[in-house]
Amino acid sequence: MSGDDSDSQAAKSNAAYGKKPFKRSKSHFADRVTADGRDGWPVEAGRYRLVISRACPWASRAAISRRLLGLESALSLAVVDPIQDDRSWRFTLDPDGRDPVLGIRYLSEAYDARETGYPGGVSVPALVDEVSGKLVTNDYQQLTLDLATEWRDLHRPGAPDLYPQPLRDEINDVMDGIYRDVNNGVYRAGFAASQSEYEAACRDVFRRLEETSRRLADRRYLVGDSITEADIRLFTTLVRFDAVYHGHFKCNRWKLSEDPVLWAYARDLYQTPGFGDTVDFDHIKRHYYEVHTGINPTGIVPLGPDLDGWLTPHHREGFGGRPFGDGTAPGPVPDGEEVPVTGQP
Structure with missing residues (x-):
């Protein structure tokens, strides 16, 4: 396919947004990487590559979990261009437009290696087997839970327990409502x-946000006294709210920055190592406003909002709580994985 044809096809695909009812498809490749390798994919340091877009909230969950758990040396990271074409996510941020580990230009090539002619969409996060080049899973709901539980032997010393067994029923209940009405809403x-x-x-979005604001009015975190998977999943939507969801998605009854509780909660997490250091506002804004031409046909990216507020005091430490439970904060961001200055407040 020629470049002109490719651009034309991408425009047609992107212009389809907003033209039919939205329905999120289930992850087609739901194999799991587990400690016992029961799906044929055992946990193994250096075997898998995590492919993310810093624009995508679902992929950002995996990036945060990987940082908090200290899996950087065990699970390599690839970051795709925030702007897709007709073949979806591409490695144009890398030299020669090719992922240096997988040797591919498009994430779709890993999908094709797994299932030739796969008719579905190419999504992130994606876990790819570095040896075979095959996609292992694109199950964004299960992936982070497995990183927290099945990958324990490779966690850093002092890694937090993001999915503690005694709290799982409550975590699941909170996450279900947030997913339905906020993340997907x-x-x-x-x-x-x-x-x-x-x-x-x-x-639904604002009803759930108001309910969540009341829940957080007298507690620092959603469940228990430390960060869990539930906080990660809420954060990745909140951090995008004023930048893209308020205007681009018309969720504009009020801004995140206008709810004192949620705004302080989001800033608290943003300023916690492992959260804000994975966020790239430049990627976020350019992806949503440039790719979704069906609802933003000009492709113009807004200058705002002012991002400086993310670094202002939040005073949430007054509720107590221990961000990492019995563990410790993650270390510095590894070389080569830093978010560019243009992506930060």
């Missing part, structure tokens, strides 16, 4: 094809 609002569909989704 902003997309249902943003890609709605009718007024009624949009209004229903938008109401």
Whole structure:
């Protein structure tokens, strides 16, 4: 396919957003990398490569979990260009537009290596087997839970327990509501094809945010007294809220920065090692506003909002709590994985 044809096809695909009811598809490749290797993929240091987009909230969960758990030396990281074309995620940020470990230009090549002619979408996060070049899983819901549990033998000393057994029922319950109404709800609002569909989704978003704000009014974290998987999943939506969901997805009843509780909670996490140091606001804004031409046909990326507020005092430490539980903070961001200055407040 020629470059002109490729650009034309990408435009047609991106322009489809907002033209039909939004429905998130299930992950097609749901194999798991486990300690006992029961799916044929055993946990093994240096065997797998985690492919993410810093623009994507689902992929950002995996990036945060990897940092908090200290899996950097065991699980390599690839970051794709925030702007997709018709073949989806591409490695144009790397020299010669090719991932230096996998040797591929498009993530779709790892999908093809796993299943020739796979008809579905190419999504991140994706875990790829470095030896065979095959996609292992794109199951964004299960991946981070497995990093927290199945990969324990490779965790850094002092890694937090992000999915503690005694709290799992409560964590799951909180995460289910947040996923349905907030994580996925902003997309249902943003890609709605009718007024009624949009209004229903938008109401769900703010109803759940208001409920969550009340929950966090007298506690530092969503479940227990330390950071868990539930906080990671909420954070990746909150950190994008004012930058893209408020305007681009029309979730504009109020801004995150206008809710004192949620705004302080989000800043608290952003300033915690492992969270803000994975966030690239430049990638986030350019992806949403440039790729979703169906709802932003000009492709113009807004200058705002002002990001300096993310570094202001939050005063949430007054609630007590221990961010990493019995563990410790992660170390410095590894060389080569730093977020560019343009992506930071």
